Amino acid sequence: MNNQITRRQALTASAACLGLTRCSLFAERQPLPRVSIVHANYNQSIYDTVRRILVEHRVDVRGKRVVIKPNLVEFDPGTTINTHPMLVHAALEAFRALGAAEVRIAEGPGHRRGTLDLADAAGYFETIPKFEDLFTDLNLDDVSRVLLHAPFSNLSSVYFPNTALAADLLVSLPKMKTHHWVGATLSMKNFFGLVPGGVYGWPKNVLHWAGIDECIADIHTTFPRHFAIVDGIVGMEGNGPIQGHPKPVGVLVSGKDMVAVDATCCRVMKINPAAIHYLRLAATPDHMEEEFIRQIGEPIKNVQTSFDLIPLFQSIRL
Amino acid sequence: MDLSAIINLQNHDGGWSYRKGGGSWTEPTVLALLAQSVEKADARSVERGLAWLRSSQRQDGGWAPRPMVAQTTWVTALVALLPRNVIGQSHHASAVDWLMRQSGQETSFLYKLRNELLGYDSSAPQATMGWPFFPGAAAWVSPTAMSILALQKAGRYQAAASIQQRIDVGRQFLLDRICLDGGWNYGRSNVLGAEAPSYPETSGQALLALNQMKSPKLDKALAAAQQHAGSCQSSEGLSWLRLGLQAHGIVAPAPPRELRCRNVLDSALLIIALAALRGRNVFLE
Numbered sequence: 001m002n003n004q005i006t007r008r009q010a011l012t013a014s015a016a017c018l019g020l021t022r023c024s025l026f027a028e029r030q031p032l033p034r035v036s037i038v039h040a041n042y043n044q045s046i047y048d049t050v051r052r053i054l055v056e057h058r059v060d061v062r063g064k065r066v067v068i069k070p071n072l073v074e075f076d077p078g079t080t081i082n083t084h085p086m087l088v089h090a091a092l093e094a095f096r097a098l099g100a101a102e103v104r105i106a107e108g109p110g111h112r113r114g115t116l117d118l119a120d121a122a123g124y125f126e127t128i129p130k131f132e133d134l135f136t137d138l139n140l141d142d143v144s145r146v147l148l149h150a151p152f153s154n155l156s157s158v159y160f161p162n163t164a165l166a167a168d169l170l171v172s173l174p175k176m177k178t179h180h181w182v183g184a185t186l187s188m189k190n191f192f193g194l195v196p197g198g199v200y201g202w203p204k205n206v207l208h209w210a211g212i213d214e215c216i217a218d219i220h221t222t223f224p225r226h227f228a229i230v231d232g233i234v235g236m237e238g239n240g241p242i243q244g245h246p247k248p249v250g251v252l253v254s255g256k257d258m259v260a261v262d263a264t265c266c267r268v269m270k271i272n273p274a275a276i277h278y279l280r281l282a283a284t285p286d287h288m289e290e291e292f293i294r295q296i297g298e299p300i301k302n303v304q305t306s307f308d309l310i311p312l313f314q315s316i317r318l
Numbered sequence: 319m320d321l322s323a324i325i326n327l328q329n330h331d332g333g334w335s336y337r338k339g340g341g342s343w344t345e346p347t348v349l350a351l352l353a354q355s356v357e358k359a360d361a362r363s364v365e366r367g368l369a370w371l372r373s374s375q376r377q378d379g380g381w382a383p384r385p386m387v388a389q390t391t392w393v394t395a396l397v398a399l400l401p402r403n404v405i406g407q408s409h410h411a412s413a414v415d416w417l418m419r420q421s422g423q424e425t426s427f428l429y430k431l432r433n434e435l436l437g438y439d440s441s442a443p444q445a446t447m448g449w450p451f452f453p454g455a456a457a458w459v460s461p462t463a464m465s466i467l468a469l470q471k472a473g474r475y476q477a478a479a480s481i482q483q484r485i486d487v488g489r490q491f492l493l494d495r496i497c498l499d500g501g502w503n504y505g506r507s508n509v510l511g512a513e514a515p516s517y518p519e520t521s522g523q524a525l526l527a528l529n530q531m532k533s534p535k536l537d538k539a540l541a542a543a544q545q546h547a548g549s550c551q552s553s554e555g556l557s558w559l560r561l562g563l564q565a566h567g568i569v570a571p572a573p574p575r576e577l578r579c580r581n582v583l584d585s586a587l588l589i590i591a592l593a594a595l596r597g598r599n600v601f602l603e
Contacts, residue, residue, distance in 0.1 A: 075551050111504050113519065114552035116580040121551050140336035140343075140581070143387070159387060180510055198336065198343060199383050201392065201451020201458065202504060209423060209455050239512050312510065 032294040033257030033287065035264045037303055040233050040252045042086050050090040050229065053254045054098060056296065059227055062099035064168035067136075068092060071174045071190050071231075072107045073242060075121040080234045080246045082118075083173050085127035087231050087252070091173060092128065105131070106163050108138030108193045111203045115139060136163045139197035146222055152281050153214035155206075159199045164223065170194075172228040172258065176235035176265055178244055178307055182212055183276050183316050184269060185241045186262040187228035191219045217281035220258060228261045229254045232268065237307035244308075251303050263288040267300050267318060269307040275316035319585035321357045324350050327582055328363055332370030336581050343384045344393040347371060349586035351400060352600050356593035371397060372409055379412030390416060392451045392461035398468035399601060402475050414472040417465050418484060421447040422457025447484075448491035459495060459502050459520045462488050463527035467601050470529075489531065492524045496535055500542030518546040522558025529565035529602055540566055553577040553584045557591035564594040565602060 036056060040049045068091050070083035088105060095103045105128070109115055115137040125131045141161035148157060164170060174190035182189060192215070195204045207215040230253040238244035249268060255261040259282050263273035273279050273288045286292035290300075309317060328334055333342025334350045351367045354360065375381060380390030381397050394413050402410040423429055425447045448457030449465040466488045473481045497507040501516025502524040508514060521543045528536060543559050547570035550556040556577055560570045579585040590600055 112517070114554050114580065114584075117552035117554075117577075137337070137581075140340070142335075142341045143384075145386075145388070198345070199387055199391075199452075201455070202460065203458070205450065205455035205458065206452045239510070243512050310510065 032292055033255060033260035034294045034296060035253065035255040035257070035260050036297040037264065037268070037295070037300065038252050038254070038297045039250055039303075041250070042084050042233055046086050047090045047093055049252065050087070051094040051097060053229065053252065054094050057227070057254060057256060059098065059169075059256070061095055061169055063101045065166060066095045066100045066103045066169045066171060067164060067167035068095070068103065068105045068171045068173055069138075069164075069190060069193060070105065070107055071185075071193065072109050072115065072118045072122060072124075074112065075118055080175060080177075080236045081242060082122040083175055083231050084233065085123040087229070087233070088124065088173060089128045091171060091229060092134070095171070103134070104136055104163065104167075105134050106136040106138050106141075106161070108141075108161065108195065108197055109202075110192060110197075113139070113197070113202055136161070138164060138194060139202070141196065141198075143196050143199055148218050148222065151214070152217040153207075153210040155210045155215070155218065158218070158222070159196060160194055160222070161196050164194045168225060170223050170226045172226060172230075174228075174230055175241075176230050176232035176247075176249065176253070176269065178237055178240035178269070178309060178313070180239055180241070180310055180312070181208075182216070182278060183309075183313050184262070184266055184271055186230055186265045187226075187258045188216050188220050188262050188278060188282065191223060192216065194219060194223070213278035213281060216278040220278075220282050226258055227254070227256055228258045230261060230265050232265065235269070235307070237269075237309075239310050247305070247307055249303060249305055251298065257287070259283045259287045260293045264293060264295070264300065268304055270304060270318045271307065271309075271316050272318045319579050319582070321353060321589060324353060324582055324585055324589075325360050325363045328366065332366035332368075333374075334367070334582050336583055341384060341386075342370060344371070344374070344381045345383065345396055346582040346586065348393070348396040348400060349583055349590070351404075353586035353589040355401075355404075356590060356598055356600055368400075368405060371400075372406060375409055375412070378416055380416035381413070389452065391453070392449060392464065395449070395461065395464040395468040399464070399471060401471075401603070410472070410475075414469065414481075417449070417468060418480065420449050420453065420465070422450050423454055424456045446491040446494055447487050449488070456505070457491065458505050459492065460504065460523055462491055463520075463523035466492075466527040471603075489528055492528060493533065493535060495524075496539060497542075500538035501546060502539075516542055516546070518543075518550045518552070518555030519558045521546055522555065522560070522562035525562030526558070526565050526601055536566070540568060544568065544571055547571050547573065549574060550577065553579045553588055557584070557587035560591040561594050561599060561601060564591075564599055569595065 074081045138161040143159040172187035172190045179185040232249040232251045235247045236244040237247040266273040334346040374385045380394035398413040448462035497516040498513045501521035503514040547559045563570045
């Protein structure tokens with residue numbers, strides 16, 4: 001029997017040791033990521049609900065610039081494509097109440113160019129006073145080039161809007177939806193809207209060719225100061241993110257750790273988070289494991305509901 | 319925002335931003351100049367805008383979305399829509415050369431070889447060459463429509479078979495992507511087995527690029543475009559529909575309500591579209 005190990009085996013073993021060391025250090029030094037699941041409705045109570053979520057998560061925004069990034073996709077107020085305007089308004093009011101120096105709403109839709117028209121059709125002008133003064137179209141904002149360090153994708157740099165780059169806290173406010181290319185679109189995928197159409201086009205197809213999952217992970221790394229509130233009051237199942245069907249869940253899923261938030265959302269949707277490639281890329285070993293996420297609010301099992309999946313993604317079912 | 323308001327938003331460097339106070343970008347600068355070409359222009363403003371464009375042309379002959387972006391993109395087609403004697407013969411010619419070298423990544427040899435090896439179907443929609451927004455990505459309806467219009471304009475200056483061939487292939491790309499409802503989505507008409515809906519802006523742009531073409535497919539497209547115009551929710555979308563329908567001799571129906579121009583782009587497009595309704599379509603000159 002040959003006891004010699006190959007260089008590949010040695011490297012693999014070293015990597016495993018390093019991984020275990022990191023895992024151990026993480027467990028010892030880092031507090032567990034906290035993710036809350038809270039029942040909510042699209043009515044006046046949502047204002048208090050969101051304020052309580054931010055207090056519960058000890059989100060300190062005093063004197064800081066906050067940018068809220070909803071998910072605006074289509075001109076269709078009758079469906080559940082877009083983040084509900086009441087949730088966006090509730091977040092705006094809550095961050096103001098917590099002492100933020102400035103709170104802006106910003107979005108760069110992926111394929112429709114008239115962002116303000118989209119927002120108008122989605123009810124944002126009607127719901128949010130002085131919406132236009134508060135809003136930045138990230139597709140048309142001035143941009144800066146950001147070098148990607150150790151990227152997952154084959155991109156070495158990406159242009160990003162200055163409004164997003166200048167934020168002290170980026171707040172991802174996505175819809176809880178299935179997605180026909182990556183399985184599920186949640187707080188991390190929502191940051192695709194930070195990539196400017198003015199540079200890359202409508203759609204931002206360069207990201208698709210560079211690897212959608214890999215680019216999601218790269219953008220997540222580029223914007224580390226973030227918070228997520230996922231709009232799962234009514235989500236979307238089936239052929240999301242555009243042509244799916246409404247799926248009422250009745251919850252908001254929130255937290256400072258977007259990987260943990262998205263993994264929790266997946267469990268709520270009865271999707272295996274370990275089968276979502278971008279989550280695997282962005283996660284440290286512990287992040288996605290249920291036992292390493294400090295779950296507060298409603299237990300997952302109380303709100304879990306199976307989201308319909310297109311045939312291509314049947315294998316990701318939890 | 320009328321033309322004087324657009325002129326007032328011109329930056330000190332001669333270009334225009336999409337929004338008040340922003341840096342200069344190629345797309346709104348070209349559209350502000352085209353808008354001035356159909357109304358009473360401010361000669362000094364036009365010259366400053368052209369000077370900004372000429373100075374921001376890249377070494378490869380094309381234009382970036384804005385000068386600090388280190389990549390030539392689809393906006394080169396927009397610059398090539400400016401008359402050759404206005405932007406300058408050499409600037410125009412090198413822009414056209416750049417456009418002629420571009421196509422969607424899905425028609426590249428390597429991509430087709432990969433699909434062949436993996437046993438994927440590489441027939442129909444991928445077979446025709448369109449233009450991408452950004453080099454290295456797939457072709458889409460909007461940049462293809464703008465590139466066709468730019469090459470048609472170039473063809474009026476120089477009758478080259480290669481240019482006509484690219485126009486014909488590009489038009490086939492558009493015809494291959496007509497949605498079931500008759501109009502155009504931004505990309506393919508069917509994604510993963512689901513029919514894609516058409517949009518006002520892309521339907522208008524495609525019809526504009528298919529000007530003077532006769533095809534049974536276009537009858538349905540024209541009907542779809544008129545339907546879009548009647549329910550359109552964006553000024554930009556309505557302007558493209560007006561331009562596209564006008565290219566086929568049809569006046570777009572009025573929208574259900576007045577649509578607001580949100581930025582320089584919307585305002586300039588509206589001026590250009592209204593001029594087309596009066597009989598002067600700058601995209602087809």
